[in-house]
Amino acid sequence: MVSGQFISIEGGEGAGKSTQIRLLAEWLESRGIETVTTREPGGTPGAEAIRELLMSGSADRWNSRAEALLFAAARADHVDKLIKPALVAGKWVLCDRFVDSSRAYQSGGSGLADADIMALHAIGSEGLLPDMTLVLELPLAEASARAAARDGAATDRFGARNATFHENVAAAFRGYAQQDNNRFRIIDAAGDVETVHMHIVQAVGALLS
Incomplete structure (x- = not known):
């Protein structure tokens, strides 16, 4: 039997x-x-x-420190009540964002210390990390066009931030992947959906062996 595995995208x-x-x-x-x-x-x-508090309202509703605390609180509940029980039961957990998004957005994008983000994670979620993290990488112009087509005028607090912020976020993700190539895999997301899926399958296949 394959044991439970935790993958973040x-x-x-x-x-x-x-x-x-x-x-x-x-x-x-x-x-x-x-x-x-x-x-x-x-x-x-x-x-x-907590998600509703974080994603709605004006861009300045929360400062970066408050955001980091709210994300950490949401993650602590998520890990305790859903992620860890599923892994213990032998299930595979696929999570759309995890602690690396807090690192990229609140540290890389907003300037908090990465060590402080990880300290909050150690307290709230006992430092749990995915077995594999897939970073979908896309040129900023294409990503912005896709997001606009998807959301229209209904952009959330983070999507509405300026290009420099999003460039810093992308650079942060790339940096984390370069620092830890055991956990991270960078996936070129510029191709069609099926091609990107096949790249992901190839990466995830390592966890099945």
Whole structure:
């Protein structure tokens, strides 16, 4: 039997994370692997309530320190009530964003210390990290166009931030992947949906061996 595995899918706005998580779950299920798909912030009732606080309102509703604390609180509930129980039960957990998004957005994008983000994660979620993190990488112009087509005028607080912020986020993800090539895999998300899916399948296949 394959033991439970935890995979996070990361990337900027419009990279196609939700679509690729759905396709990966279908691929795993077709091989008899029970999967749980979830997202951050969110995944549990408490974390979804915090998500509403984080994602709605004006860009300056929360400063970066408050955002980091709220994300950490949502993640603590998510890990305790959904992610860890699923892994203990031998299921594979596929998460649309995890702690690396907090690192990229609140540290890389907003200037907090990465060590402080990870300290909050150690307290709230006991330092849990995915077995594999897939970073969907897409040129900023294409990502912005995809996000605009998807969201129209309904952009959330993070999607509405300027190009410099999103460039810093993308650079942060790339930096984390370069620092830890055991956990991270960079996936070129510029191709068609099926091609990107096949790249992901090739990466995830390492966890099946």
